[in-house]
Amino acid sequence: MKSQTGLLFALPALIVLFMLIAYPVAYTGLLSVTDAKGNFSGLDNFAAVLKPKVTVQAFINTIYWVFGSIVFQVVLGTLTAILLNQSFFGRGALRAITLIPWVVPGIVAATTWAWMFHTEFGIINYMLTGTGVLQNPIGWLTNKDTVMPVLIAINVWKLFPFVAIMVLAGLQSIPNDLYEAARVDGATFWEEVWYIMLPSVRPVITAVTLLLVIWGLNSITIIYAITRGGPANKTLITPIQIFRSAFESFQFNQAAALSVIFFAVTIVVVFIYIKVLSAQPGEAK
Amino acid sequence: MGSVSIRNARKSYGALEILHGVSIDIADGEFVILVGPSGCGKSTLLRMIAGLEEISGGEIAIDGKVVNSLPPKARDIAMVFQSYALYPHMTVEQNMGFSLKLARAGKDEINQRVGKAATVLGLDPYLKRYPRHLSGGQRQRVAMGRAMVRDPKVFLFDEPLSNLDAKLRVQMRSEIKQNHQRLKTTMIYVTHDQIEAMTMADRIVVMHDGVVEQIGTPLDLYDRPANLFVAGFIGSPAMNLLGGKVADGAFIAADGTRIALDRAVPDSASATLGVRPEHFRLDPNGIPAEILTVEPTGAETQVLMRLAGHEVMGVFRERLTVGPGENLRVSPETGSLHLFDATTGQRIER
Missing domain, CATH: 2.40.50.140 (Nucleic acid-binding proteins)
Incomplete structure (x- = not known):
């Protein structure tokens, strides 16, 4: 009786969840094994999306994009948090300013950065050539060697404040006594960082990194707004390939097949990540 | 060795003076307890000796050497905190050996010194455990052990027993006293509990409102309190x-x-x-x-x-x-x- 009452209360939420999550996932699965007319087509769609080289390239680009972004987001975010945790004049203002990139809408940030990196009219080339650092302007977003690093830099700029603010919250929960004990024990500032701060905020960094992995794998806004995956597919990551395949080429079944593959790979990556990190001993809990 | 000389020490935060010129001479190997009600400046004075608070005026010398501008690690002191301040992500062994590791001591030396302190304190079975797996008394011992492995000139204790229950407090009191008798190292101990002061100290410094009211042996203070404050503070019932x-x-x-x-x-x-x-x-x-x-x-x-x-x-x-x-x-x-x-x-x- 009691369990039925509980179910009754949970039912509205469950129905919403089913409609918003379970149904689309299941329908994507169905689309991936049917053709455009709705006939069962087996693994044809999977074969069709895996055959072109662009799929492999998009997958490699995705790894490059996610891994490159996360390393710098976490390192820069953590260093910023450590800086913002020190006491100095203007700390409150700096904390607020640091948050700006995160609160700026993705599309606004992407468009602004696209203009700033513009080969002819961008302020970055203007400053670099004006000061004599560069002889000739660089086609940041058109050169195949610079475009991905630039997009990663923009993505890092956009999300490192999130890491900083989360890690800062973690740092602020460390009792002052621990720093003082470390100082009495003879620790320098960087030894305090290495032996006290970082181990204490490790659970925070773990959780934040997991979020960054998920967001990185899902991210479309910055790349799509700036390069749409170009030039020559150099910045085409799988989510954009899926998006373009579905909404530009209207190949919904192939897009669904690619989604299913991507979904499976993502689950495996996240699963391994959680397993590896939760197996670490001595984590502050 | 480990004598401590405090000469007219002052501490102020802005215009507010907390310590109004405190002078105390502590002999090598002495167990001195700073006692007084909350807010009397005893913990501040201890932290000034440790180097965790700046000294606004006067001077503090350890073993004849003025330490006013030295960082804590250069003062050859060890401190036991009220909260124990054990590193939660390190095992007991790592907690105790941390200062030696920072001093770039060899692994063998660290193991030997940690082992020795652990044996003295009865911590051998707990060396691989994390602080969260220890009881209050065991944590207190680890904090004590962490201080002992450094073999410092002076031990500083900041209300180390106030987080323990009454029974454990009595037990730890006698353990600390035994350790002092064994180590014969100078100890400066802060407490607001006059019973702790009476039972453990060689000499007691009674502080009130940032000044020293009286310095003397426990029985001196009990038998001949210098003023009304000491008379009312020392002794229970008062x-x-x-x-x-x-x-x-x-x-x-x-x-x-x-x-x-x-x-x-x-x-x-x-x-x-x-x-x-x-x-x-x-x-x-x-x-x-x-x-x-x-x-x-x-x-x-x-x-x-x-x-x-x-x-x-x-x-x-x-x-x-x-x-x-x-x-x-x-x-x-x-x-x-x-x-x-x-x-x-x-x-x-x-």
């Missing part, structure tokens, strides 16, 4: 203080009750008489007192009485069969009366 005057070699309480003094003192218009609770004796010819409450503890009986217009506490070895509302006659023991100038609060000697 000393009874009666207001009145001194005339014709006797103390006259505000209500006119006359208490003969055991020594010749000059007349004074305002004086305070101090009598410790255990220095009252039942005396058929004594001062009448009305009983307010009776608290038998087995070994003794504590009686709250109204005597000479004041509520006073008496502690009697006898098992009294009296109850509230009844009357007793008591008199203070000869040679045990304390007399203070009510205006200055200072002790009046003969």
Whole structure:
């Protein structure tokens, strides 16, 4: 009786969840094994999306994009948090300013950065050539060697404040006594960082990194707004390939097949990540 | 070795002065306890010795060397914090060996010194555990061990027992005292608990409002408190203080009750008489007192009485069969009366 009452209360939420999550996932699965007319087509769609080289390239680009972004987001975010945790004049203002990139809408940030990196009219080339650092302007977003690093830099700029603010919250929960004990024990500032701060905020960094992995794998806004995956597919990551395949080429079944593959790979990556990190001993809990 | 000399030490935060010129000389190997009520500046002084607070004025020397501008690690001190401040992500072993690791000591040396301290403190079975898996008493021991492995010139303790339950506190008190006797290292210990101070210290420094009220051995402070503050602070239950005057070699309480003094003192218009609770004796010819409450503890009986217009506490070895509302006659023991100038609060000697 009691369990039925509980179910009754949970039912509205469950129905919403089913409609918003379970149904689309299941329908994507169905689309991936049917053709455009709705006939069962087996693994044809999977074969069709895996055959072109662009799929492999998009997958490699995705790894490059996610891994490159996360390393710098976490390192820069953590260093910023450590800086913002020190006491100095203007700390409150700096904390607020640091948050700006995160609160700026993705599309606004992407468009602004696209203009700033513009080969002819961008302020970055203007400053670099004006000061004599560069002889000739660089086609940041058109050169195949610079475009991905630039997009990663923009993505890092956009999300490192999130890491900083989360890690800062973690740092602020460390009792002052621990720093003082470390100082009495003879620790320098960087030894305090290495032996006290970082181990204490490790659970925070773990959780934040997991979020960054998920967001990185899902991210479309910055790349799509700036390069749409170009030039020559150099910045085409799988989510954009899926998006373009579905909404530009209207190949919904192939897009669904690619989604299913991507979904499976993502689950495996996240699963391994959680397993590896939760197996670490001595984590502050 | 580990002598500590504090000369006119001052501490201020902006315009607010917390310590108003404190001077204490601590001999090598001495166990000195700084005691006083909350906010008296004792912890601040300890942190100044440790190097965790800047010294606003005066100087602090350890082993003859002025340490005012030295960082904590250069002072050759070790500190046990009230919260123990154990590193939660390190095992007991790693916690204890951390300072040696930072000093780039070899693995063998670290193991040997940690092992030795662990054996002394009975921590051998816990070396691989994390602090969260230890009881309060065990954590306290680890904090102590972390200080011991450094073999410092001076140990500093900041209320290390205040987070323990009463029974454990008594046990740890005697462990710390035994460790002091074994190590013979200078120890400076801060507490607000005067029982801890009385039972452990070689010498006690009583502080109040940022000044030193009195320095002396526990029994010195108990037997000859220098002023009203020390008289009221040291001893439990506290000393009874009666207001009145001194005339014709006797103390006259505000209500006119006359208490003969055991020594010749000059007349004074305002004086305070101090009598410790255990220095009252039942005396058929004594001062009448009305009983307010009776608290038998087995070994003794504590009686709250109204005597000479004041509520006073008496502690009697006898098992009294009296109850509230009844009357007793008591008199203070000869040679045990304390007399203070009510205006200055200072002790009046003969």
